[in-house]
Amino acid sequence: MHEDENNKLHSKSQTLSSDTTLESAITGGDIDYLPPQELPDQDLYHSHSWWTTYVFSQDAKYIGVQYALTAVGTGLIGLVLSWLMRLQLAFPGLGLLEPSAYYQFVTMHGMIMVVYLLTALFLGGFGNYLIPLMCGSRDMAFPYVNMLSYWSFVLAVVVLLASFFIPGGPTGAGWTLYPPQAITAGTPGYNGGIVLMLISLILFVIGFTMGGLNYIVTILQYRTRGMTLMRMPLTIWGIFTATVLAMFAFPALLVGCLMMTLDSLLGTSFFMPAMVSMGETLDYDGGSPILFQHLFWFFGHPEVYIVALPAFGIVSDLLSIHARKTIFGYRMMVWAIVGIGALSFFVWAHHMYVSGMNPWFGFFFATTTLIIAVPTAIKVYNWVLTLWKGNIQLTLPMLFSLAFIVTFLNGGLTGLFLGNVTVDVPLSDTYFVVAHFHMVMGIAPILVIFGAIYHWFPLITGNYLHEGMGKFHFWITFIGSYAIYFPMHYQGFVGVPRRYFEIYDSPYIETSTIGLNIFITIAALVVGFAQLVFLYNIILSARAGKPSPKNPWKANSLEWLTPNMPPEHGNFGKELPKVYRWAYDFSVPGAKEDYIPQTTPPSAVVNAKVEQS
Amino acid sequence: MTEERKTFFKSIFEKPWEQAQSLKDNDHDGKLLSISGSRLGLKTIMAVSSVIFSLFVVAYSDRMMAHDWIKMPEPWLLWINTAILILNSFYFHKAKIAADKIDYSQVKKNLFIVGFLGYSFLIGQLIVWYQLMKLDYFAGSNVANAFFYMFTALHGLHLLGGLFFWGKTTSSLFKENYKILKLQHRIELCAIYWHFLLAVWFVLFGLMLFT
Numbered sequence: 001m002h003e004d005e006n007n008k009l010h011s012k013s014q015t016l017s018s019d020t021t022l023e024s025a026i027t028g029g030d031i032d033y034l035p036p037q038e039l040p041d042q043d044l045y046h047s048h049s050w051w052t053t054y055v056f057s058q059d060a061k062y063i064g065v066q067y068a069l070t071a072v073g074t075g076l077i078g079l080v081l082s083w084l085m086r087l088q089l090a091f092p093g094l095g096l097l098e099p100s101a102y103y104q105f106v107t108m109h110g111m112i113m114v115v116y117l118l119t120a121l122f123l124g125g126f127g128n129y130l131i132p133l134m135c136g137s138r139d140m141a142f143p144y145v146n147m148l149s150y151w152s153f154v155l156a157v158v159v160l161l162a163s164f165f166i167p168g169g170p171t172g173a174g175w176t177l178y179p180p181q182a183i184t185a186g187t188p189g190y191n192g193g194i195v196l197m198l199i200s201l202i203l204f205v206i207g208f209t210m211g212g213l214n215y216i217v218t219i220l221q222y223r224t225r226g227m228t229l230m231r232m233p234l235t236i237w238g239i240f241t242a243t244v245l246a247m248f249a250f251p252a253l254l255v256g257c258l259m260m261t262l263d264s265l266l267g268t269s270f271f272m273p274a275m276v277s278m279g280e281t282l283d284y285d286g287g288s289p290i291l292f293q294h295l296f297w298f299f300g301h302p303e304v305y306i307v308a309l310p311a312f313g314i315v316s317d318l319l320s321i322h323a324r325k326t327i328f329g330y331r332m333m334v335w336a337i338v339g340i341g342a343l344s345f346f347v348w349a350h351h352m353y354v355s356g357m358n359p360w361f362g363f364f365f366a367t368t369t370l371i372i373a374v375p376t377a378i379k380v381y382n383w384v385l386t387l388w389k390g391n392i393q394l395t396l397p398m399l400f401s402l403a404f405i406v407t408f409l410n411g412g413l414t415g416l417f418l419g420n421v422t423v424d425v426p427l428s429d430t431y432f433v434v435a436h437f438h439m440v441m442g443i444a445p446i447l448v449i450f451g452a453i454y455h456w457f458p459l460i461t462g463n464y465l466h467e468g469m470g471k472f473h474f475w476i477t478f479i480g481s482y483a484i485y486f487p488m489h490y491q492g493f494v495g496v497p498r499r500y501f502e503i504y505d506s507p508y509i510e511t512s513t514i515g516l517n518i519f520i521t522i523a524a525l526v527v528g529f530a531q532l533v534f535l536y537n538i539i540l541s542a543r544a545g546k547p548s549p550k551n552p553w554k555a556n557s558l559e560w561l562t563p564n565m566p567p568e569h570g571n572f573g574k575e576l577p578k579v580y581r582w583a584y585d586f587s588v589p590g591a592k593e594d595y596i597p598q599t600t601p602p603s604a605v606v607n608a609k610v611e612q613s
Numbered sequence: 614m615t616e617e618r619k620t621f622f623k624s625i626f627e628k629p630w631e632q633a634q635s636l637k638d639n640d641h642d643g644k645l646l647s648i649s650g651s652r653l654g655l656k657t658i659m660a661v662s663s664v665i666f667s668l669f670v671v672a673y674s675d676r677m678m679a680h681d682w683i684k685m686p687e688p689w690l691l692w693i694n695t696a697i698l699i700l701n702s703f704y705f706h707k708a709k710i711a712a713d714k715i716d717y718s719q720v721k722k723n724l725f726i727v728g729f730l731g732y733s734f735l736i737g738q739l740i741v742w743y744q745l746m747k748l749d750y751f752a753g754s755n756v757a758n759a760f761f762y763m764f765t766a767l768h769g770l771h772l773l774g775g776l777f778f779w780g781k782t783t784s785s786l787f788k789e790n791y792k793i794l795k796l797q798h799r800i801e802l803c804a805i806y807w808h809f810l811l812a813v814w815f816v817l818f819g820l821m822l823f824t
Contacts, residue, residue, distance in 0.1 A: 135643075136643070141650045141654065142650075142654065209658075209661055212657075213654050213657050213658065216653075216657055217650050217653050217654050217657065220644070220645045220646065220653060221643075221644045221645065221646065221648075221649075221650045221653055222643070222644075222650065223643030223644070224643050225639075225640075225641065225642055225643055226638060226639050226640075226641055226643070227641070227643050228624065228627065228629065228638045228641045228643075229621070229624045229625065229627075229645065230624060230625065230627040230628075230629040230638075231629050231638060247657065247660070247661050247664075248660075248661075248664055251661060251664040251665040251668055252664075252668055254665060255665060255668045255669055255672065258763070259672065259763070262752065262759060262763065266752045266753050266759070267752075267753035268752050268753055268756060268759035269681070269756050269759075270672070270676060270756060270759065283753070285681045286676075286679035286680060286681035286682070286756065287676070287679070287756070288675060288676060288679065291672060291675050291676065295668065295672070298668075330629070330630075331625070331626070331628065334625055335625065338625065578639075579638075579639075580635075580639055581629075581635065582629045582630065
C-alpha cells in the first residue's frame with residue numbers, strides 16, 4: 001500500500017467514533033443501530049396444492065426459472081433453424097431447403113432469438129429470479145400478476161410455434177415483418193403464419209407489460225431498509241432501465257401489430273398502399289408502409305438495449321466479483337445505463353437509411369447514433385479499469401465476461417460504420433450487417449447469459465456447474481463464434497447479399513465466399529454442439545453436481561446472503577436483511593476478508609478503510 | 614423516515630461510498646416514493662396506455678394526409694355516450710368522497726350507479742357500431758372508419774378492465790370483514806383510472822371530431 005493511497009483512504013468506522021455530531025445522530029452510540037422496519041411485510045401467497053406449487057407458482061424465483069426454461073427451449077428451436085439455414089447456404093446443391101422454407105426459417109430464427117429468447121430470458125428469467133433477492137424483498141409486488149405474465153408468455157410461444165403446423169406454414173416476411181409484402185401473396189405464410197405471428201407478439205407484449213409492472217414497482221418500492229437506489233447492484237440497474245424502455249417501446253410494436261392484423265383480416269388499409277399483386281388490383285388504397293417501419297423500429301431499436309442493458313448490468317457485477325475489485329465509476333455506470341436508455345429512443349430511423357428518407361433526416365439519426373457511442377464507450381472503459389490491478393480469478397463467469405467485452409467492442413465498432421448513412425447504404429443489404437448485429441446483440445449478450453448462468457447456478461440449484469465441460473463450452477463458443485462472424489464481415493465487404501437462400505454462380509461474387517460459406521457452416525455446427533454439451537452439463541450438474549458452499553464466489557449482494565441456499569419461499573427467513581453498504585466493497589484494506597457483504601454492519605469491520613473520493 | 618424523499622434524478626447523484634451519505638442511506642426505508650405499490654402500479658399502467666394511445670394518434674395524423682381519407686360522420690349517440698362517461702367519472706368521484714367519510718350506503722349506491730353507467734356506455738358504443746355498419750361504414754371501406762372502430766374497441770377494452778376491478782371492489786363491500794383503509798384505497802385507484810379513461814376519450818373523440 002502506497003503512502004498517498006493510504007491518505008486517500010479513510011476509515012469509515014474510525015471517523016464515525018471521532019465525529020460527535022454524527023454519533024449523536026445514532027441512538028445510544030451503537031453504530032449498528034437502525035430503527036425497525038415500519039413497512040408491513042408483504043402478503044405472501046402460500047401454495048397449498050401441487051398445481052399451485054409447481055405449475056401455477058406465484059413465487060418469483062420459480063417463475064424466473066420457468067421463464068428461463070421456456071425461453072431456452074424456444075431458443076433451441078431457433079438454434080436448429082440456424083443450422084438448417086447454414087447447411088443450405090454452404091451446400092446449396094443438396095437442395096435441403098425450398099426458398100420459401102429458407103425465408104420462414106430466417107424470420108422465425110430472428111424473432112425467436114430477439115424476443116422470445118433474449119428478452120424473455122433477461123427480463124423474465126433473470127429479472128424474476130434476481131430482483132426480489134437482490135433488492136431484499138420477499139417477492140414481487142404483485143405475485144398473481146407475475147404468474148399471469150409467465151402464462152401469457154407461454155401462450156405467445158405456443159401460438160408462435162403453432163404457425164409451423166398450419167397450411168402455408170409460418171410467415172417468411174423477415175423478422176421485421178414489413179408490409180405490404182408480409183401480407184401479400186407470394187410471401188410464405190402471408191395469410192395464416194403472419195396472423196399467428198402478430199397475435200403471438202400481441203400476447204407477448206401483454207404478458208411482458210404485466211411482468212414489467214412487477215419489476216418496476218418492486219425495484220422502486222419494495223427494497224429492504226438501507227437499500228437506496230445507489231446501493232443497488234448494477235444488475236438491478238440494468239434490468240430496471242431495460243424494463244422502463246420495454247414499457248415505452250413495446251406499445252409501438254403492439255400498435256403496429258394490431259393495425260397489421262386488421263389490414264390482414266378485415267382488409268383495412270393502415271399500411272397497405274394501392275397495389276397490383278399477381279396481375280390483380282388489390283382492394284387496398286393509400287396505406288403507408290413507411291409508417292409501419294417507423295413504428296417497428298421505434299420498438300426495434302430500444303429492443304436492442306432492452307437486451308443489452310441487463311447484459312451490461314450483469315457483466316459489471318460479474319467482473320467486479322471475479323476480479324475482487326470495486327466496480328470502477330459506479331455512478332458513471334448508472335448514468336451511462338440511464339443515458340443509453342434515454343438516447344435509444346432517438347436513433348430508430350438509422351435502421352431505415354435505405355427506405356428513401358430525406359437525407360437530412362438520416363443525418364440527424366446518424367448524429368444521435370454516434371452520440372450513443374459515448375456512454376457506451378464509458379462503460380467499456382470502466383469495465384477495463386475495473387480489471388486493472390484487480391485480483392482476477394479466471395473462473396468461468398470471468399472468462400465469459402472478458403469474452404463479452406471483446407465481442408461487444410467488436411460489434412460496437414462495426415456499428416460505427418453502419419451508423420453513417422454513406423457507409424450504410426452500400427453495406428446495408430450485405431452480410432456485413434448480419435455479422436454486426438449477431439456480434440453486438442447475439443453473441444455478446446449470450447456470452448453474458450452463459451457467464452450469469454455459471455455464476456448463479458449454485459444459488460439456484462446448490463451445485464456448481466462442471467468446470468471441465470464449462471471450459472470446453474467457453475472456448476468452443478468464444479472462438480467458434482468468431483470463426484462464424486469474422487468471415488461474414490469480409491463477405492459483406494465483397495458484396496455478398498444477405499437474405500438470399502442461394503448464391504448462384506454470379507460473376508460478381510468472389511469464389512472465396514463459397515469456401516467461406518462451408519467454413520462458417522462447419523463452425524456453426526461445432527458451436528451448436530458445444531451448446532448441447534452445456535445443456536448436458538446443466539442437467540447433470542443440477543442432479544449430481546459438485547455441491548457448492550454458501551456464497552461460493554464470496555459476493556456481497558443480498559441474493560447470496562439468504563438463510564438457505566437455494567433460497568426458500570419468502571427469501572429471507574423471519575427478518576428482512578438490513579443493508580449498510582453498496583455491493584462493491586471488495587478487497588478493502590484493513591478488512592479481514594477481501595469482501596464485505598452488504599449486510600455487514602459497520603461495527604464488524606472497524607478497521608476497514610473504505611475509500612472516499 | 615422523516616426526511617424528504619428525493620426524486621429519482623436527484624438520488625442518482627448520491628455518492629453511496631461517502632460516510633455522511635452512508636449514514637443517511639442506512640436509515641432509508643427502501644422506497645423511492647411515498648405512495649403505495651398499487652398506486653405506482655396504476656400509474657405505470659396509465660403511462661403505458663398513454664404511450665399506446667399517443668402512438669395511435671401519431672399514426673392517425675400520419676395516415677390522415679393520404680388522398681383516400683374520407684371523414685366519418687359522428688352519430689349523435691356518441692354525444693350521449695360521452696355524457697354518460699362524464700357522469701360515470703362524476704359518480705366515481707362521489708363514491709370516493711363517500712368512502713373517505715366512511716358512509717357505506719352512499720358508497721354502495723354510487724358504486725352501483727358507476728357500474729350501471731359503465732355498462733351503459735359500452736352498450737351505447739356497440740349501438741353506435743351497429744348504426745354505422747347499417748349505413749355501410751365498414752372498417753375495410755375507409756381507413757378513417759377503421760381508426761374509429763379500433764379506437765372505440767381499445768377504449769372499451771380498457772373500460773372493461775376497469776369494470777373488472779370495479780366488480781372486485783364492489784363485491785368486497787358485501788363481505789363480512791373488509792378493511793376500510795384498503796377499500797378506500799381501492800376506490801380511489803379505480804376512480805383515478807376512470808378519470809384517466811375519460812381524458813383518453815376526450816382526446817380520441819376530439820381527434821375524430823375535429824379532423
